[in-house]
Amino acid sequence: MNIAAGGHPALKFALTEASLGLLKRLARDGGGAEFWRRRGVSKVDLCLGGERSRPPAPEGLLRDMPLLLSAFGGVRLSLAGFPYCFLGENLIRGEYLVRNRENPGAFKAASCAKCAFDGRCAGFPAAYKDFIAGRGAGLAVPDRPIEVMVEVEARCQFGCRYCFNQNTFAPGSARPDKHAVPGLSAEAVKGIVDQLAAWGVPRMRFTGGEPLLRTDLVELMDYALERGVAVWLNTNGYQLRDPGLAKAVCARADNVLVSLRGWDAESDAAESGHPGSFEASCEGARALRAAGLKTLRVGVCATRSVIRNLDRVCETVKGLGADRLEFYRPVAVDGKAPEADAADLEILVDKLTDHRRTGGLNAYIANPLPFCFYDADKVNAVSLGAVLGEGNSRFAVDPRGFCKPGYYMDVNMGSCGDLRAAWASPFSRAIRGQELLPERCAGCFYAGKCRGGSRHAAWQAFGDHRAPDPLATFMPEGRGKRNGDAPRGKTL
Numbered sequence: 040m041n042i043a044a045g046g047h048p049a050l051k052f053a054l055t056e057a058s059l060g061l062l063k064r065l066a067r068d069g070g071g072a073e074f075w076r077r078r079g080v081s082k083v084d085l086c087l088g089g090e091r092s093r094p095p096a097p098e099g100l101l102r103d104m105p106l107l108l109s110a111f112g113g114v115r116l117s118l119a120g121f122p123y124c125f126l127g128e129n130l131i132r133g134e135y136l137v138r139n140r141e142n143p144g145a146f147k148a149a150s151c152a153k154c155a156f157d158g159r160c161a162g163f164p165a166a167y168k169d170f171i172a173g174r175g176a177g178l179a180v181p182d183r184p185i186e187v188m189v190e191v192e193a194r195c196q197f198g199c200r201y202c203f204n205q206n207t208f209a210p211g212s213a214r215p216d217k218h219a220v221p222g223l224s225a226e227a228v229k230g231i232v233d234q235l236a237a238w239g240v241p242r243m244r245f246t247g248g249e250p251l252l253r254t255d256l257v258e259l260m261d262y263a264l265e266r267g268v269a270v271w272l273n274t275n276g277y278q279l280r281d282p283g284l285a286k287a288v289c290a291r292a293d294n295v296l297v298s299l300r301g302w303d304a305e306s307d308a309a310e311s312g313h314p315g316s317f318e319a320s321c322e323g324a325r326a327l328r329a330a331g332l333k334t335l336r337v338g339v340c341a342t343r344s345v346i347r348n349l350d351r352v353c354e355t356v357k358g359l360g361a362d363r364l365e366f367y368r369p370v371a372v373d374g375k376a377p378e379a380d381a382a383d384l385e386i387l388v389d390k391l392t393d394h395r396r397t398g399g400l401n402a403y404i405a406n407p408l409p410f411c412f413y414d415a416d417k418v419n420a421v422s423l424g425a426v427l428g429e430g431n432s433r434f435a436v437d438p439r440g441f442c443k444p445g446y447y448m449d450v451n452m453g454s455c456g457d458l459r460a461a462w463a464s465p466f467s468r469a470i471r472g473q474e475l476l477p478e479r480c481a482g483c484f485y486a487g488k489c490r491g492g493s494r495h496a497a498w499q500a501f502g503d504h505r506a507p508d509p510l511a512t513f514m515p516e517g518r519g520k521r522n523g524d525a526p527r528g529k530t531l
Contacts, residue, residue, distance in 0.1 A: 051084040054107075056095040062110040063103055072112035082416070083111055087120035087164060094120075097163075097170040101125055108135070113395075115419060117484075120145070122163050123156035124178040130156075131185055131432045136419075136488055146171075148178070155182035158472065159487075183238055184462060186271070188435040188446070189231055191256070192222040192248040196277050198312035199300060201340045201369055222248070222438050225255055227455060231436060232263045234458045242269035248438070251278035251288075260291040271295070273338075275316070276323025285326035293333035296365070297324045302351040306344060324359045334362050338405070341366040343383050349390045353400055365405035366391075370447055371499045381510050385413045391421040409492030409511040410485045425490035430470040434461065444470055448495045470494070477507040 052058065065071055075083070087094045094100070100107075104125055108116070117136035118126070130137055139145075142161035148171045151157050163171055171178070195202070223231075235243055243263055250256055251274055260270045272288060276297040279285045288295065299320055300310035307317030327335055337356045339345055345352055345366075356364045366387065369377040379387075391402055407425035410418040426432055430444025434452070437443060441451040442461035453461030461467065469475055473490065480491040491497075492508025500509040507513075 048079060049082040049084070050080050051086065053086045053092045054094060054100075055092045059095040059100065059103065059107065062107050066106045066110035071110040075111070075114045080114060082115045082117075084117045084119060085111075087118075093166050094164050097167045115416060120161075120164065122178070123160040124154060124180050128185060131426065136485065138487075148172075148174075150179040153182075154179035155471075156180055181239060182462075183240055184433040185240070186242045186244055186433045187231065187235060187240060187458065188244040188246050188273075188433065189223070189228060190246050190248060190435060190437045190446075191228055191250050191259070192253050193220040193438045194222070194252050195247060195249040195275065196252075196313060197249075197275055197300075197316055199298075199310055199340075200372060201310075201342075201367075220438050222253060223436070223440065223455075225259065227440060228259050229262055231455055231458065232259075232266055232268055235263075235268050236266040238459060240268070242271055244271040244273060245292075246273035246435075249275055249277065251284070257284075257287050257291065260288075264291060269293075273298070274323070276320040276327075277316075279323030279326050280319060282326055282330070285323070286330045289327060289330040289332045294336065295327055295332055295334070296336040296338050297327070297359075297361075298338045299352075299355070300340065301345065302348050302355050306348070310340070310342070321355075321359060324361070328360045335360065336363045336365060337361045338365040338367060340369055341384070341387055341404070342369060342378050346379060346383050346387045346390070349387065353394060353402065356402075357400060362401065364400045364402040366402065367406045368404065368408045368493070370493075370496065377496075381412050384408065384510070388413055388417050388421055392417055395421065407490065407493040407496075407508075409508040410489045411483070411512045411514055412492075412508075412510040415485055415489075419485060419488065424485075424488035425492065425494075426488055429490075429494050430467055431490060432471075434467070445495065448498075475504050477505065477511070479507065479513045480511075483513075 065074055075081070104127070115136075117138065119138045120142050121137060121139055123130055123137065123139065126135065126137065139160050142164075144165045145161040145163060146165060146168060147162035151160070151162060154160070232243065245256060245260065250272065253259075263270050270292045271294045272292045273296045279288065297320055299307060299317070301307035301317060304315070304317045307320070308314050324335060324337065337359065339352060353364065368384065369379050371377050387404070391404070394400060394402055402421075404418075404422040405427070407428045408418070408422065410422070410424070412418070428445055429448055430452075435443045435446055436455045436458075440455040442453045442455060442458065443450055444452065444467065450466055452464040452467050473486070475494050476486060476491045477497075480486050480489075483489070492511055494504045496508050496510070497506040498504050500506065
């Protein structure tokens with residue numbers, strides 16, 4: 040891997056035993072981002088082997104994949120010819136662009152038929168036949184979610200405009216004294232935990248509403264941990280002003296998301312409908328940090344006012360000591376178009392790009408939007424795409440006991456009494472198999488991560504989950520050219 044300095048914005052090279060060794064040394068030195076920046080490299084297409092080169096020994100590659108991938112900080116990394124099972128959860132989280140549907144000379148093991156990615160992966164390089172034969176069936180990626188988000192409570196102290204509960208099944212949830220939709224029973228939650236443990240799903244996320252309004256939440260967290268299911272938590276932070284509760288949460292959850300609505304007391308209260316919401320959430324976040332929380336995430340809906348004041352939002356979140364800052368593209372509510380339009384979201388992408396360059400917060404867009412609405416490379420660099428959203432790798436259970444693809448997608452895939460059946464339902468399979476991907480997205484370099492943007496936004500705009508996201512342009516340079524109305528199809 041002889042890469043001279045200067046003028047290689049896009050680089051393609053084969054991964055061999057020699058280049059793997061160089062990349063491992065680069066990763067161990069922690070200088071990956073600087074290495075690529077000094078050489079002007081912004082995109083890397085890493086191919087496993089090549090026509091004239093053998094891939095590295097599979098035993099070492101499988102062991103060293105996490106270290107190898109850490110060598111590519113600051114660049115858009117795409118992987119060609121890699122078996123999906125070598126990439127683990129990094130692939131499922133959508134951190135890398137993977138292409139292995141067509142790979143001449145590749146072969147499949149008997150265990151591939153049981154892999155969640157069987158239909159999208161050509162298999163292993165021919166040079167790995169002996170290794171795979173000796174491994175048996177141990178490499179197949181199980182067809183199960185990486186987590187299940189359990190909305191244990193519909194009630195909340197706040198009345199945020201973009202709350203998924205208030206905009207779907209629980210419009211009265213902002214009044215804790217009103218019980219229009221009761222929370223899941225403790226028995227139902229424990230039944231979910233038992234299923235996750237038996238299924239091998241590694242974690243569950245307690246969310247709401249506001250889950251900490253439940254007096255039995257700590258007990259339910261303990262129940263999950265005792266059965267080997269890791270616990271994450273989404274909260275508005277209000278209840279965590281109690282240092283004892285903050286310590287109890289930190290002793291059980293190593294990843295907590297605290298929501299904010301603005302950058303100061305006035306802007307936050309305007310969205311939450313609750314004076315004092317900003318101070319309460321910030322105090323809760325600080326209490327988690329003081330109690331030793333491992334990972335603190337802050338989530339903010341990217342309204343127009345938030346985008347215009349993004350620098351102030353970032354400074355606020357930095358002051359809380361957060362590890363990550365997530366922005367969420369607003370959805371349409373009350374029959375009105377989303378407040379943030381394409382022009383607003385372009386500004387968001389540009390500002391997040393600048394924050395990445397200056398070494399600021401790890402900030403990104405966390406829910407689906409079509410990369411082609413703007414410069415697709417830019418959007419990819421600051422977006423998680425749709426891999427974690429809308430049923431692609433996880434799903435939600437709401438207080439009615441409905442299994443849904445995501446928080447806003449009010450599609451009942453099945454009962455919380457049979458999570459596996461819900462995951463195997465026709466709608467769930469269609470999402471994961473990319474059967475809802477708009478036809479004009481086929482062949483796009485980013486289709487595997489972007490997934491055509493939001494299927495929920497498509498349904499809101501056109502009444503069809505297969506329709507294009509209303510922001511989609513199908514042009515890699517963004518919205519300089521639009522391509523007409525959405526094609527219509529049958530909604531599953």
